[in-house]
Amino acid sequence: MTIPLGISLMPHGPVVDLVGLARLAESLGCCRCWVYDEGLATRDVYVTMTAVVLATSTIRVGTGITNPYSRHPGTTASAIATIDELSGQRAFVGLGAGGGMTLGPMGIERRRPVAAVESMVGALRGLYAGEEVDVDSESFGFRAARLEYGRADMEIFLAGRGPRMTELGGRLADGFVLSWVHRDLLDDHVTALRLAAKRHGRRFTIVWSTMLVTTDTDLWMARESLSFRLPDSPTAVKEMIGMTESDTMAIRDALRHGGPPAAAHLVREEWVPHFVLMGSPEAVADEMLSTMARCGIDEFQLPSLSAAAGVEASAASIRRTAEIFGAEVAS
Numbered sequence: 001m002t003i004p005l006g007i008s009l010m011p012h013g014p015v016v017d018l019v020g021l022a023r024l025a026e027s028l029g030c031c032r033c034w035v036y037d038e039g040l041a042t043r044d045v046y047v048t049m050t051a052v053v054l055a056t057s058t059i060r061v062g063t064g065i066t067n068p069y070s071r072h073p074g075t076t077a078s079a080i081a082t083i084d085e086l087s088g089q090r091a092f093v094g095l096g097a098g099g100g101m102t103l104g105p106m107g108i109e110r111r112r113p114v115a116a117v118e119s120m121v122g123a124l125r126g127l128y129a130g131e132e133v134d135v136d137s138e139s140f141g142f143r144a145a146r147l148e149y150g151r152a153d154m155e156i157f158l159a160g161r162g163p164r165m166t167e168l169g170g171r172l173a174d175g176f177v178l179s180w181v182h183r184d185l186l187d188d189h190v191t192a193l194r195l196a197a198k199r200h201g202r203r204f205t206i207v208w209s210t211m212l213v214t215t216d217t218d219l220w221m222a223r224e225s226l227s228f229r230l231p232d233s234p235t236a237v238k239e240m241i242g243m244t245e246s247d248t249m250a251i252r253d254a255l256r257h258g259g260p261p262a263a264a265h266l267v268r269e270e271w272v273p274h275f276v277l278m279g280s281p282e283a284v285a286d287e288m289l290s291t292m293a294r295c296g297i298d299e300f301q302l303p304s305l306s307a308a309a310g311v312e313a314s315a316a317s318i319r320r321t322a323e324i325f326g327a328e329v330a331s
Contacts, residue, residue: 006032034064067098170196175205
């Protein structure tokens with residue numbers, strides 16, 4: 001079994017350092033580079049994407065993920081179409097509802113997120129097809145808008161953890177990112193996506209993203225990553241792991257005052273194995289291969305890497321993963 005690997009980059013550090021990680025990922029055969037859009041918490045997503053495509057030649061580059069709120073979807077459509085043109089058609093769109101770490105500091109209220117994402121997908125489809133677009137959404141609008149330099153077959157991926165966003169992805173998108181999904185729910189999510197895509201006659205790519213935890217350092221990084229994911233998770237998932245409303249409020253408060261490093265200790269160690277691949281490198285490799293084969297998942301996205309955590313450490317993590325899955329990496 002060959003596994004197409006993607007890498008996700010969190011632009012906490014200088015863009016030049018992120019570019020180096022993207023080039024390393026490309027040299028090791030990674031097929032996609034997802035760049036986080038976390039508003040004021042990170043460097044600008046489109047500046048970072050532009051730097052990455054100028055420094056690479058084969059890897060596809062997209063938002064991982066952006067949202068309908070922090071930028072007008074027309075601005076997003078234009079930025080991605082421009083990067084696509086610059087890169088020789090290597091761009092794609094990753095889209096979701098946006099989380100508290102992104103929207104909260106900008107004072108943005110996330111209203112009717114599923115409806116907003118649905119309206120944005122429709123607008124992007126029309127603009128990239130060269131059509132005249134009119135949209136009257138609660139969050140944004142278009143009036144006889146056109147984009148003359150789009151590509152009609154631009155890939156649009158959705159991401160989310162709730163059933164309504166999953167259904168929307170299967171119905172409208174070209175693919176879906178199952179990011180840090182509770183392991184017991186993974187099969188059900190994949191089945192729902194495949195059925196929805198089949199009903200609407202869509203070719204569909206399912207991407208699974210989680211962390212490979214093989215060291216104590218990995219475990220702490222996983223707790224940091226879960227600190228900003230768990231508060232926005234569905235209530236049912238929180239109940240599955242015994243996460244209370246007071247836990248959620250405490251984590252949110254720590255995130256507001258110090259970000260994931262300050263909130264990580266509030267994520268209980270016993271919660272982590274429900275969302276990650278954990279064990280020895282050999283056990284992690286076997287579990288990842290068997291899970292993807294059983295579920296019929298198309299691509300695996302490596303967890304977020306940030307140059308702020310140290311370029312050498314991030315590069316070592318990429319190489320270590322390549323060693324674990326080296327024989328299976330596909331370009």
